[in-house]
Amino acid sequence: MIINMxxxxxxxxxxxxxxxxxxxxYQAHVIQGAERTVIGAVGSNGRxxxxxxxxxxxxxxxxxxxTHPFKLVSRQLRQRCxxxxxxxxxxxxxxLAVMAGPCSVESAEQLMETARAVKAAGANLLRGGAYKxxxxxxxxxxxxxxxxxxxxxxxxxxxxPIVTEVMxxxxxxxxxEYADMLQVGARNMQNFxxxxxxAGSKRPILLKRGPSATINEWLLAAEYxxxxxxxxxxxxxxxxxxxxxxxxxxxxxxAIALAKELTHLPVIADPSxxxxxxxxxxxxSKAAVAAGADGLMIEVHPCPERALSDGxxxxxxxxxxxxxxxxxxxxxxxxxxx
Ligand code: PEP
Ligand code: MN
Numbered sequence: 001m002i003i004n005m006x007x008x009x010x011x012x013x014x015x016x017x018x019x020x021x022x023x024x025x026y027q028a029h030v031i032q033g034a035e036r037t038v039i040g041a042v043g044s045n046g047r048x049x050x051x052x053x054x055x056x057x058x059x060x061x062x063x064x065x066x067t068h069p070f071k072l073v074s075r076q077l078r079q080r081c082x083x084x085x086x087x088x089x090x091x092x093x094x095x096l097a098v099m100a101g102p103c104s105v106e107s108a109e110q111l112m113e114t115a116r117a118v119k120a121a122g123a124n125l126l127r128g129g130a131y132k133x134x135x136x137x138x139x140x141x142x143x144x145x146x147x148x149x150x151x152x153x154x155x156x157x158x159x160x161p162i163v164t165e166v167m168x169x170x171x172x173x174x175x176x177e178y179a180d181m182l183q184v185g186a187r188n189m190q191n192f193x194x195x196x197x198x199a200g201s202k203r204p205i206l207l208k209r210g211p212s213a214t215i216n217e218w219l220l221a222a223e224y225x226x227x228x229x230x231x232x233x234x235x236x237x238x239x240x241x242x243x244x245x246x247x248x249x250x251x252x253x254x255a256i257a258l259a260k261e262l263t264h265l266p267v268i269a270d271p272s273x274x275x276x277x278x279x280x281x282x283x284x285s286k287a288a289v290a291a292g293a294d295g296l297m298i299e300v301h302p303c304p305e306r307a308l309s310d311g312x313x314x315x316x317x318x319x320x321x322x323x324x325x326x327x328x329x330x331x332x333x334x335x336x337x338x
Pocket of ligand 2: 103
């Protein structure tokens, strides 16, 4: 970090900043310019927040960060791409993961029909909401544990591992019992007590980007998970809020490419929530893969017009199969019968 002293700073103020830098575990490098003094705080294991607080010290004009505040998720720490294994399905490092399924688990029939179809079309994980974060309390809230049981049955029949959202700390244990991968939803990206709790689960985690979160905040949320002891984290860009109203969210493709530069963790895209419009899901899926995404999360429903949530952005079964074909996925010849 760089501390820019004011042009009016006196020797006592400069020496105070140098002393504080050393106390915080850094080395101080002083550059004496014609007009002002600039001091670099150098080192990797110091107390960063205390250096940032020097903004309030007398004679300091500004404190400028030159390195990222995250460590464990950073590509500077680990050059090689992390590959996350979800019950045998690899995400990252050249393996394109496709997580597909309904927004909400609604019934055994709806889930099983979708699971068989997405498996046959080439998906390798099954998604489905059991606990739903709905904007209105009057909307369908999900079937809870019943949905978890249905997801497990569908997984047993198709062999697809399950990814499903955990909304609250109190559900982490039960969801971990049934699911292969735990999803932290966009609205919970900065629920730090949930992040701490879920970090203790043995299950891999899918961390969605908050609708108003910066890339820095998203990576710091992932840092909570790694710092809490869970290295198996996949990031998911699912669209952010902008001034645009023609789409539900703005799928931030540049964020995918940039996140892949900044972190070794896999990054996937959710073009369903990212656009809110079925017709945009195929082109944005392809665009996300072109931008470097390690996978896709796609909402699929056997009859989107009857879906209890997110029908307008859900692909129907033939639509999903067509997209998989366009992405070069081999459809399965045969799916294990019930
Ligand atoms: C979902 O994937 O079902 C979901 C609710 O997504 P998000 O948290 O991105 O809104
Ligand atoms: Mn949804």
